[in-house]
Amino acid sequence: MNPLHTELVRLYFADPQHALLHDATRSPLLGADGHVRCAVLELARPADWSLLGAVWRGVQTDLDLPAPAIAINGADGYQLWFAWQQPLPAAEVTDWLQALCRRYLGAVPPARLHCWPGKATADDDPAPPLPPTLHPRSGQWSAFIAPDLAAVFADEPWLDRDPGLEAQAHLLGRLEGMKPQDFAKSWQLLQPVPLAPTPGASPAAPHFAAPQPSREGYPTDTPAAFLQAVMQDASAPLGLRVQAAAALLATR
Known part of the structure; x- marks a missing residue:
């Protein structure tokens, strides 16, 4: 595995011990048992870091959680990628995301938000592609980005070239997933x-x-x-x- 793939497995894959053996027809983010180790909150149409940045700061200062990764989706929005050290049922994570949106993004029209995992079935709501990847509509690159650069991408939330494996791996290498007690405490506060x-x-x-x-x-x-x-x-x-x-x- 290259350095970026190692970090993606460490943080987000549903079954990191079998990362190389996952079913090619199923996203590695969703386990065969319906458990996940990550969640994605996207705010788009338009991208607005002032709103999503408040969530990024709030989960750390209000809920005492590790910082989620920040990404641009390659077309029209920002994403927060949350990680857990142990798998959780997707339904529990869905409820947690909905509570998070109610707390911090209650005034945002639902059409601008996309949460994964969501209420739909796995087939109707596929897992988002892991950055970096080319967006199918814009032809531009999605990427993980540093917090101090997030506001720079408000008008153009994409890159016009591959951000590079080493740079992306370095960004993710600073992050840690939530511990079970982190999730329990934040759920109670929400x-x-x-x-x-x-x-x-x-x-x-x-x-x-x-x-x-x-x-x-x-x-x-x-x-x-x-x-x-x-x-x-x-x-x-x-x-x-x-x-x-x-x-x-x-x-x-």
């Missing part, structure tokens, strides 16, 4: 928290909890210790304490 009803008032619609920074004194040596501390913190919002309790139970 859940809607119902407001406490006011006596005599109609039930309030659910709202999304604002990202909460770790409080001083919370232990961070293990996820279980962190969740236990949140659950027992009487000053923390009740919704977060309930979420912490649910996440703690799920680990036992």
Whole structure:
């Protein structure tokens, strides 16, 4: 394998141990068991890094996740490529992506967004091609790009030449996939928290909890210790304490 293929396998292939033996009729991003190790969020028509950049920053600062890879799709949009260290059911990842879009891109018309894996079946919603590749309509190259260069491609989200295996591998080599506890914690933070009803008032619609920074004194040596501390913190919002309790139970 060349250096780029090694990094693609490490981060995104559904079954990295059998990367060279995958079914040629099936994308290596989707396992035969319906599990995935990656997800793609694309914002296009037009490309807008100010919007997707907020997601890229938010997943790191609000959800404490590793940085996803940034890519241009070779025609009209940006992509974020998320990676997991262990496979997850595609349906769970789909729900996570939808929650992520509701949190950060709720005002964006759905026609401009494409999430993979999505709600459609695998045949109706094929996995996106891994960059770098030639786009079938534009004839231009998709590519992974560095965060500090992302805004440069707003008007032309493509390259007119192959970006090169070594350069692409170098960009991906800096990235890490999410650990299982990363996913569990982010999923809890993305859940809607119902407001406490006011006596005599109609039930309030659910709202999304604002990202909460770790409080001083919370232990961070293990996820279980962190969740236990949140659950027992009487000053923390009740919704977060309930979420912490649910996440703690799920680990036992």
